[in-house]
Structure formats: structure tokens, C-alpha cells
Amino acid sequence: MNYPQRRNPIAAFFVGLWDVMNFTRRLILNLLFFGLLFFVLLVIVVAATRGSGVKPLQDRTTLVIAPEGRLVEQYSADPVSRAVGKAMGDTGADEIQLRDLLRALEAAQKDKKIERVLLQLDKLQPSGFASMREVAAALQTLRGSGKQVVAFSESMSQWQYLLAAQADEVYLDPMGSVLLEGLGRYRQYFRTGLQEKLGVDVNLFKVGEYKSAAEPYVLDAASPDAKEADLYWMNDVWQRYLADIAAARKLDPAELAAGIETMPEGIAAAGGDLARFALQQKLVDGLKTREEVEKLLAERGVADSDADEGFRNINLDAYLTQVDSRKSPLDKRPQVAVVVAEGEIAGGDLPAGRIGGVSTSALLRHAREDDDVKAVVLRVDSPGGEVFASEQIRREVVALKQAGKPVVVSMGDLAASGGYWISMDADRIYADESTVTGSIGIFAMVPNFSRALDKIGVHTDGVGTTRFAGAFDMTRPLDPAVGQVIQSVIDKGYADFTGKVAKARDRSVESVDEVARGRVWSGAQARDRGLVDEFGGLQDAVADAAERASLGEPGKYRVRYIEKAASPFAQFMAGFAGSRIGSWALADSAVARMMLARTLPEMDTQLRFVEQAVKDRNGAPVRSLAYCFCGF
Known part of the structure; x- marks a missing residue:
């Protein structure tokens, strides 16, 4: 009589362990598959509910340009990171492409539906003067076409003010400030820390007495050559900045420069009131709160109780969607x-x-x-x-x-x-x-x-x-x-x-x-x-x-x-995160936040x-x- 051979207890343990692992693997794969399928169905439903058309732009609309983040030539984060970040309200890595801002201003210049432009620049981060001057020139062209430009700020840096100064009217919150302070360039120098404290010797090999990029690693302060060269080109840029502001505001550049040199006395004379000081320096046209500016625009334009601002308007992203919808998908021009x-x-x-x-x-x-x-x-x-x-x-x-x-x-x-x-x-x-x-x-x-x-x-x-x-x-x-x-x-x-x-x-x-x-x-x-x-x-x-x-x-x-080009999966995820349902699903997602943190550039x-x-x-x-x- 043959009896079934009993399995070795150790072998039985490992066979059972393998069965558990195999079951877990199939379960995870199935969950991933059905999760992805659920996402696809959500996107299809959202696309169907949103419709394929773009809502027509109404007459006498105000284009509100309120950029948040740095002005860049090209996004530094992939579409998924940007879309997920926007869905979760993460503004830490916001960027605005210069080309998008310029084409919106160019389109608004010829758009009969756009009556005026409102600039709100408080959240625009500092950028180089070349790109800012390019936007300033576009604003001047817009004004030249007959469109009114109004700027409002609760507080402005001198970088932001270069653009605000191009407006027909500049308003500042009574508790705000605009200070022109000049250009400075200061860096940290590590020689003592590296060589004396840590014992790290940095050997520098270069050609050119002005090649100062590596000086912080071998010196404790900037070399005389570096200071001479930096001050030479920075003075040229600064004098041009003052000339640009003066031309836009119909002021004298020398008076602007004098106002900076005598700033402590001027602010003291204004009772320490920075907004009043800006008004006295003719940098702004009036002191108004945000609500007062919105009321002014509602009176000049079209009041709209459904809009949070109280007047008919469209923001930059929505307007760019309008502009893009007018393009022909089959453009065969060279x-x-x-x-x-x-x-x-x-x-x-x-x-x-x-x-x-x-x-x-x-x-x-x-x-x-x-x-x-x-x-x-x-x-x-x-x-x-x-x-x-x-x-x-x-x-x-x-x-x-x-x-x-x-x-x-x-x-x-x-x-x-x-x-x-x-x-x-x-x-x-x-x-x-x-x-x-x-x-x-x-x-x-x-x-x-x-x-x-x-x-x-x-x-x-x-x-x-x-x-x-x-x-x-x-x-x-x-x-x-x-x-x-x-x-x-x-x-x-x-x-x-x-x-x-x-x-x-x-x-x-x-x-x-x-x-x-x-x-x-x-x-x-x-x-x-x-x-x-x-x-x-x-x-x-x-x-x-x-x-x-x-x-x-x-x-x-x-x-x-x-x-x-973004991969198909990246395009899918970007589209999902940009939808209303996607924004809702990702807004409170700890997993999404972790993914975003890992994908944003260091x-x-x-x-x-x-x-x-x-x-x-x-x-x-x-x-x-x-x-x-x-x-x-």
C-alpha cells in the first residue's frame, strides 16, 4: 500500500510563502489595472461633460494678468508635475513662459472683445531685465493700440514696478510700498570654510583676470578685477532702468536717482508712510485698496455679479485658451x-x-x-x-x-x-x-x-x-x-x-x-x-x-x-490633473504630493x-x- 509522501516542513513553508507572494502580486497588478482603467474612464467622462468648445469671449472684457512665479523661456518641470502642482494649489514652483505672456498681449492688442488690461504683479518673482523690458515694450504697444492698461499692487519690488510703470494708471494699496533701491550683486565666499575649517584645497586653473565664476572657492572676498567689471555693466543696466521708468512716467531720471539717495529723509518727511512716499515720488497715481480698484473697473467696464472681482474679466490662462482655439490645426505654411x-x-x-x-x-x-x-x-x-x-x-x-x-x-x-x-x-x-x-x-x-x-x-x-x-x-x-x-x-x-x-x-x-x-x-x-x-x-x-x-x-x-514631446502617459496625467475631477482627486492626496516633490527640479x-x-x-x-x- 502506497502512502502519499509527506512534504518536508521547511519546503512546505517556502511553498506556502511563494503562494502568498504570488497571490499578492496578482492582487497588486489587478488593483493597478483597474485603478488605471478608472482614471481613463474619469478623463473620458470629464471630457464629455466639459464639451469640446471654448466659451465665447464677451464684449468689453478686461484681461487680468496676474502672473505667479518666475518668468522663464521654457518650463523647467514636466507637464505632469506642473498639472499636479496646480491641482494641489502648490505655487512654490510656478513659472510663466515669456512667450505666453507676449502672445497674450499681442492678441489683446487686436482683440475687439478686450477693452482693457489689469496688471497685478505682486506674485511675479524677480527676473532678468532683458525679458522684463521685452514685456514692457509689449505693454507700450498695447497702450498705443488704444487699450487702457491699469496696474494695481499691494506692494511692489523694483523688478515688478518696471512693468507696472508702463500702465496708464498705477494704483498702490495705502499700506503698500514701492522702493527703488538700485542693483546689487553679492555672493558667499567659501575659502576659509573649505580650506581652513574643512581642509579642502580647491586648485583653480583659468585664463582671464575677469573670469570670476570660481573665486568664491579660492578667495574670501571678490577680487578688484571682478568688482570693477561687475560695477561697469551693472551701472549701465541700472541707468537704462531709470531711463525706462522716467520715460514711462514722464519723469526726470536724475530726479529718480536723487530720490533714491535721499530716501531716508524722504520717508521720514512722509511720516514713515511708504505708500505716501511712493505717491510723492510720482511712482504711482493714487492709493486705493483692491476693492476700490475693482469698483473702479466695474464702473468703467461691465459689472458682473457672478465674477469674484465684480466686473467682466478673463484671466491669462483662459485667454490663452481662447487664442489657441483660433489657430488652424492644419497649418501648412513654411x-x-x-x-x-x-x-x-x-x-x-x-x-x-x-x-x-x-x-x-x-x-x-x-x-x-x-x-x-x-x-x-x-x-x-x-x-x-x-x-x-x-x-x-x-x-x-x-x-x-x-x-x-x-x-x-x-x-x-x-x-x-x-x-x-x-x-x-x-x-x-x-x-x-x-x-x-x-x-x-x-x-x-x-x-x-x-x-x-x-x-x-x-x-x-x-x-x-x-x-x-x-x-x-x-x-x-x-x-x-x-x-x-x-x-x-x-x-x-x-x-x-x-x-x-x-x-x-x-x-x-x-x-x-x-x-x-x-x-x-x-x-x-x-x-x-x-x-x-x-x-x-x-x-x-x-x-x-x-x-x-x-x-x-x-x-x-x-x-x-x-x-x-511629452510621453503619452505624461499627456494623459497632465490632462487628468487639469480637469475638475482630477483637481478634486489630487487636492488632498498625500501620494500626489510625494510624487510632485520627487519630480520637481532641485x-x-x-x-x-x-x-x-x-x-x-x-x-x-x-x-x-x-x-x-x-x-x-
Whole structure:
């Protein structure tokens, strides 16, 4: 008689454990599947309930422009992060694309439904003066078309005030303030902390006495050369700011400057009342609360009890939806492509908000291979970064020109160092007078941690087959002969930089060296020195590129941004988060908050820059950098 063999107790335990794990796995997969299916059904239902049409814009509507966050050329977060953040009311990482603000103002200029524009700039974060001046010019054009512009603020910085000053009327809350204080640029210096406290020696190799990007790691204060150069271009930008304000408000720039110098006495005379002081300085036209301004607009426009503001209005996002709905989806006109290069330049395939040697080159290559693209505008807003990545992008600019497609560069707030490297070979370079550019120079930093490790009793020792084997190890003292090798590499990099600029700009190397050596210039100073061709913004650059490609009048071609496309899943999630049901579902979701925190980009810091500069050199003894810690 055969009896069934009893299973070993240990084996039985593991078999049972496997059954439990297998059941759990199937359960999780089923939950994920049905959860995703539920999301899809929600989006379908929302789309059906919202309808496919856009609500018609009514006559005598006020366009309310109340931007929150930084003014950027390109979003730095992916669509999912932005949509989820907006659904949850997270305003910490808000951004407004400059192109969106400009096209809204341009559309409002010709839109008969828009009667006036209300500017509320309290939550607009500081940006560079070049982009702000571009918006200011658009506001002036809007006023010139006959549309009234009213600005209101509870409290304004001098950055925000540059835009508010363009309005027909500027109102300030009686408890608010507007202070013009001037431009300053101050940085932290780490030499004592790094070298004396921590025992970290930073070896700096550079060409150019004005190349000050790495000074904080080797000095305790700014060098005299750095102070001289910074004050030179900053004074130029500041004097232009005062002139812009004076022209908009019909004031004397000298009186504005005098009001800043005598600010303590002026505020004391106003009884410490900052709003009253702003009124006395003629920076604002009146002191009104938000409710009083809304009542004024309701009287001038159309009262609307259903609107929170009390008058008929449309916000910026809703108006952009209106503008987009008027576009034809089948536009076969020839194209002027715009490729945005914003942020630090580094190697590899990088997301929006940073410039990748591989990813940005791929966008330019796409424009070159697309037969519908007849010309390209490269919009640059960058402090620079890695030399090799910059060279990869420059080569694609040259390839576009060789393919018969004109390339025009439009510099934004900042196009310095590596930002200038990728710009120099364009057919034409446009910049605002207040753009920060130049900084033609090269440097490298090699930190050494041998003294820091010695403090905690850690030492490095071993053998090598030659005197240079392991010589670039940062845990060993730097051999002077190795320093000589690095300096030779940097010297060659600087010669490459100035040589390429000389060839691209049809100048001698000697004349380029005179305006290079790491020195930073304003856009106006750069044009005087032959580094920039024309003053103008993005629209001027687009018009130039179209003319070079013989595309005719503006209506004969269209402008298309070439950017990395979001994945289908990202588009789905962005659409869901942007719906009413999606906003409700995500508003109180701890999981969504965790996902958002993980996807938002980290803040760049000077110490992080050092970390990036010394790692992942791909076998190279040192990474050459063309970077500028300039701007505000």
C-alpha cells in the first residue's frame, strides 16, 4: 500500500510563502489595472461633460494678468508635475513662459472683445531685465493700440514696478510700498570654510583676470578685477532702468536717482508712510485698496455679479485658451523654428530647463532635417557650463547654416560664457541692451581632500606604474606637474574659444582677446565691442530669420517651437490633473504630493556646481568649464 509522501516542513513553508507572494502580486497588478482603467474612464467622462468648445469671449472684457512665479523661456518641470502642482494649489514652483505672456498681449492688442488690461504683479518673482523690458515694450504697444492698461499692487519690488510703470494708471494699496533701491550683486565666499575649517584645497586653473565664476572657492572676498567689471555693466543696466521708468512716467531720471539717495529723509518727511512716499515720488497715481480698484473697473467696464472681482474679466490662462482655439490645426505654411536653450549647459540628454549637449543638439538636428523648417531662431538664456557640450551645440548651428537654413540667435536675460559659445556662429545675434553676455573665458577647478581626510585619520597610499598613474586622484596631494598639465589644457581651451569667436565674428584673435578674458558686458556694451549685432527681442530675431529665408510677410509663415514631446502617459496625467475631477482627486492626496516633490527640479547652488564639475569626467583628467555666475 502506497502512502502519499509527506512534504518536508521547511519546503512546505517556502511553498506556502511563494503562494502568498504570488497571490499578492496578482492582487497588486489587478488593483493597478483597474485603478488605471478608472482614471481613463474619469478623463473620458470629464471630457464629455466639459464639451469640446471654448466659451465665447464677451464684449468689453478686461484681461487680468496676474502672473505667479518666475518668468522663464521654457518650463523647467514636466507637464505632469506642473498639472499636479496646480491641482494641489502648490505655487512654490510656478513659472510663466515669456512667450505666453507676449502672445497674450499681442492678441489683446487686436482683440475687439478686450477693452482693457489689469496688471497685478505682486506674485511675479524677480527676473532678468532683458525679458522684463521685452514685456514692457509689449505693454507700450498695447497702450498705443488704444487699450487702457491699469496696474494695481499691494506692494511692489523694483523688478515688478518696471512693468507696472508702463500702465496708464498705477494704483498702490495705502499700506503698500514701492522702493527703488538700485542693483546689487553679492555672493558667499567659501575659502576659509573649505580650506581652513574643512581642509579642502580647491586648485583653480583659468585664463582671464575677469573670469570670476570660481573665486568664491579660492578667495574670501571678490577680487578688484571682478568688482570693477561687475560695477561697469551693472551701472549701465541700472541707468537704462531709470531711463525706462522716467520715460514711462514722464519723469526726470536724475530726479529718480536723487530720490533714491535721499530716501531716508524722504520717508521720514512722509511720516514713515511708504505708500505716501511712493505717491510723492510720482511712482504711482493714487492709493486705493483692491476693492476700490475693482469698483473702479466695474464702473468703467461691465459689472458682473457672478465674477469674484465684480466686473467682466478673463484671466491669462483662459485667454490663452481662447487664442489657441483660433489657430488652424492644419497649418501648412513654411516655418521659422524656435529652439530654446535655457539653463546650465551640461553633457547628455537633459530635460527642459537645462541645456544638454545631446538633447539640445538633437532639437537643432530635427530642425535641420525637417523640410518644413526654413529658418531657425536659437533663443539663449544661459550662464554656460561644460565646454564640450557647448561645442556639440555650436556644431549643430554650423550644420544648419551649411544646410542652407539661416540661424539667428536671440539672447534673453543672460547669454554668457558657454551661452556665448553656442551663439557665436549664428548669422545674426540679437540682444536687449540689458542682456548680460560676454564672459569669454575658460576655467577648471580641482578640489583636493587629502588634508580633510588627514584630519579624521584617513590616508591614501599605493603604487603606480608611472609618476602620473592616479595623479588626478582627489584624495592625494596635487603634483605641481599635474597642475601644469591642467593649465595647458585650460590655455588651449581659451585659445579655442577666442579663435572660434574670431572666425565667427570675422575679427582678429587679438581684438577678441581684448574684450574677452572672462569679462562680462551688458548687451549695449557688447554691441559696441562687436560681440552682438543688433538690439531687439525674440520677435525681431524671428523676423530677421524669416527675411533671410525669403519667407515674405509675417502672415506668410508660422513660428513653431521645437521641444521634447511629452510621453503619452505624461499627456494623459497632465490632462487628468487639469480637469475638475482630477483637481478634486489630487487636492488632498498625500501620494500626489510625494510624487510632485520627487519630480520637481532641485534648486541649483554654487556648491552643487562644484560637485557636478568634478564628477563623471569620462576618463578626462579635467573638465573645462565656460560658466558665468553673473546676473542678479
